[in-house]
Amino acid sequence: MADGGGEPDQLAGERATAQFDVDGMKVAWAGSRHAVEVADRMARLVASDPVFRKDIRTMLSRKELFKDTLKKAAHAWKRIVELRLTEEEANLLRLYVDQPGYVDLHWGMFVPAIKGQGTEEQQKKWLPMAYKFQIIGCYAQTELGHGSNVQGLETTATFDPSTDEFVMHSPTLTSSKWWPGGLGKASTHAVVYARLITEGKDYGIHGFIVQLRSLDDHSPLPGVTLGDIGGKFGSGAYNSMDNGVLRFDHVRIPRDQMLMRLSQVTREGKYVHSDVPKQLLYGTMVYVRQTIVADASKALSRAVCIAVRYSAIRKQFGSQDGGPETQVLNYKTQQSRLFPLLASAYAYRFVGQWLKWLYTDVTQKLEAKDYSTLPEAHACTAGLKSVTTSATADAIEECRKLCGGHGYLNSSGLPELFAVYVPACTYEGDNVVLLLQVARFLMKTVAQVATGKQPVGTIAYMGNIQHLMQCKSAVNTAEDWLNPAAIKEVFEARALRMAVNCAQNISKAPSQEEGFSELSPDLLEAAVAHVQLIIVTKFIEKLQEDIPGPGVKEQLQNLCSIYALHLLHKHLGDFLSTGCVTARQGALANELLGKLYAQVRPNAVALVDAFDYTDHYLGSVLGRYDGDVYPALYEEAWKDPLNETVVPDGYQEHLRPLLKQQLKLSRL
């Protein structure tokens, strides 16, 4: 949607060729008519508020940028309170403010940690303060020396029965907390993960609520060293966040600030488990990963929206006869690079919607003390987090390249989008480490299937092992690939056969562990195959729902086929080497892809319009709704500080002497 303005719409012609109801697609994308309406309202609220301007963000110094973030956070909170926004509205408002800051960790990690790991009493004490921002909290887990391996953290929390306190301490340099967002400058409190030591025994990693700064003047409390860990990838981007370093020098906190829902230390220093099962923590994890998958579809759809619109505006070559040049969106290579990314944005969106359902399902089962589906939910969310974030990071950069030279300018919005997005591949679980967890689950399932146990949920297909190990695809014409059942069968067969291959190769090794380690590169590939199957399946299932609006379902069917077939083409080696498809069937899939791209072409701009992003949120002169790209690019350029003077600072000292042959040489 346009933010306003009155330029003639240069993309009107593109919009006129759409063969579907864009409003209907907006509903399918957002999830409901209500969701469209709220998102639209919040997006406009942000776009129209001068405090939320972000067009010169990449030009700010680190200090200015951080101050700007504090300002925006406070202003957003003011608006949330003033307008009495619901939680849904407030979350969307923060989304559209689109600037990483301490509030993300406060709401996204600190509050959930207390909710998930705090006792009812602790929740009653801390949450109201957090809800009102009387305190600002962050999530301090990672250390300089340990990230992925949480069990290796070195910070200690030693119980001192003489004072009924824990002593928080950083015994080594590598035990310094390092990375927590909001820690460096903004937070007053943190949930700190540390080795619990009592009665001389190390009970491993536990969470503690620790006050870090004075509530009077914000200065660090005695014994607490705090700072920012320095600049990060990109200009603007994640530099608005104060990822921090924290060291403790024997800092004392009351015993009751240990998060005690799962286990406690008694007044006497005894370590005891509560009767709350630790599986409860899985709920939070599923929740967090669901939001990460949803974020992947947001980031990817923004990049795709920019690249599609600009590709429709950009013309290059093809006017031998003096006619207009060709829109680069008409080049088949541009389509074959871009449309699979468009399809992926929709695929991730729908699997994200399904994950929301899964979260509710897991929560209900946990409440009913049914833990049977947890390993599956864990593997599935870990896998989806890994695959969607890795692919999105690559896709944003591909979208940037699809915009040619101009994509390299900050004013295109794409460099910042990339730089701010890529750490999603690392935080909340390094993507490779997560895929290895998925692989372990796959190996376990293969073993269980052999014993006749029936797998559930997203891995249920493995129960169909008899058929899937020997089936041959019946596809005989390109159009046969339009059949979802044909797609599903080959994706299931591929995933299963890769997993079984790995299991067989592992079994030849001296030990299971050695085999797993030796085979781990192959296991990564098997895990990816499994996760891609999940995404394809959820897209297909979405299309079995009622999707209102003329032409909407047809477009989504095209995108679903493109999503699946471009994966088949990209990973053709998997499908061929496991005998799931023949070379001829692979060629037919490729042939169909070409036809599908041609069908998407007239709908491409409308398909990105359906994301319903404001120009403010997109933050890209190339992705402007009205397509009026060139004057905007030109205008943006002059804002650069270098253009404040015609003759640059440094001319007198460093250019003039050179040009005038007056460099002072020390003849040697």
Add this chain to the structure above:
Amino acid sequence: MADGGGEPDQLAGERATAQFDVDGMKVAWAGSRHAVEVADRMARLVASDPVFRKDIRTMLSRKELFKDTLKKAAHAWKRIVELRLTEEEANLLRLYVDQPGYVDLHWGMFVPAIKGQGTEEQQKKWLPMAYKFQIIGCYAQTELGHGSNVQGLETTATFDPSTDEFVMHSPTLTSSKWWPGGLGKASTHAVVYARLITEGKDYGIHGFIVQLRSLDDHSPLPGVTLGDIGGKFGSGAYNSMDNGVLRFDHVRIPRDQMLMRLSQVTREGKYVHSDVPKQLLYGTMVYVRQTIVADASKALSRAVCIAVRYSAIRKQFGSQDGGPETQVLNYKTQQSRLFPLLASAYAYRFVGQWLKWLYTDVTQKLEAKDYSTLPEAHACTAGLKSVTTSATADAIEECRKLCGGHGYLNSSGLPELFAVYVPACTYEGDNVVLLLQVARFLMKTVAQVATGKQPVGTIAYMGNIQHLMQCKSAVNTAEDWLNPAAIKEVFEARALRMAVNCAQNISKAPSQEEGFSELSPDLLEAAVAHVQLIIVTKFIEKLQEDIPGPGVKEQLQNLCSIYALHLLHKHLGDFLSTGCVTARQGALANELLGKLYAQVRPNAVALVDAFDYTDHYLGSVLGRYDGDVYPALYEEAWKDPLNETVVPDGYQEHLRPLLKQQLKLSRL
């Protein structure tokens, strides 16, 4: 090499396990003992000079950064003159200064353009001034509206016989020159490409030497509008360069500033061709692309060097029994992601060395008026530019991810390395546009082979079409893949069969042009297959030379196998679908890869030491020669401007009121 310092070497253990002579490898990498010596000397010269410090570069504002670049450029020139450095030495000095700036375009594009396209007279007039920096020149081709399609440029140069001048003019907004490096603030002159119009006729694009700024006070000349086009990807990175915008309002230049080697406009305004063949321009192109391939190996090897050293230092998981944790370099997944990139760095280095030879060869043939090999040289260099830069951009980002969270910090050096590198995929020919040119050449060659014509150079293998279309690989054990002939055969067969497939499919289309356009996504893949074959072949040929030093050749043989086999694995779909290998042979290749990684492992650190980079040039706390990573990370953090105060700027205005519940709300 270390820059100095006296820390104990934490990587000494790794260095001790090397099974080859590192000095010998340095020679193989650099090309000769002399090259090692000069590079080493220049690198140390730069590293020891405080003016060339770059550790806080990412923290500078755009204006500070630009001024710093002017300073470094002047200082480098001063040192070059003072020390009477040779051209080879001067080039290396500039390389190690490692900061993009106007000098790159001055030496890399402006001077070569005059050399290549200027008459002898013009060269005599302009080159001495350029050599002494009495003038600074840039290369102004790209416009806001046209980059890839040079023939579509809109700037006009209209000859006015009444004054014997050309009138340079920018008739539209999109005709603004846009992107030329050094144009925005530094250059006094430019080679400007514009449509030559004389006697009312448009003769297409020609080059003109145009003065832009006063040599007295650097102000733009009348009618000339100049500025910087704004911030670009990353902090630091390419923002040291003043990519610029330029508009002409009827600016007059003398007729003799048209570059007249190939064609002239006479005093009367007649357009005439000289007898110099335009093929001469190819020489420059081969030269420029050769430097880009060489740069790819430099950028990639820097990233790999950082990731390998840090992976040897970083420990995570695996200490169940209280022993030390596992170096992440020991994980097979880390190896399978990293070692192919290490192998690629060597592969690109050697193909770059070969391209230097090709340049000499082309130059000699041009002098002898033998143009027969030009199309092949053109396709080969276009393809190598495209494939090596795309792969290098991806690889740098993969190296960053391989460093986990810390890779996201600017102090790791990797974000800047990525941001400064990626435009290589776009400038000097968009990589997709270049691959399509390669594909056209392939289609032409396939057609010629059918008529019995014998192809030459890197495409000679296509002459062997009888054998390659029907051969079956004889590989029967994993070790059979160690045989270079076995590798070469399947890479040749794959490339040829993909090209022939495309040609056959094109021939089914209504017209050749339509077919080419429809098939263009497949043609890209065929082009990549052809180029990968070239790189593999040149690596194999390198190993047929005498390579002194104990163990050196053995290591390179391993890397060559890894390079080829990881491609075979990655593109297995190509090899299987064209019937070049069987699924079993593919699995054997994969099996061998695992064994080869194990052989590289003890040599990994020494293999990156052989690049002989100073800590200054690497610019990464993670890639330090001595491996003393953690104290360095910790120290770097405190340099961030945000850490100047403990309580951040903005606390009083934006944090305190929030925390004290004193936000001024306008109750609605």
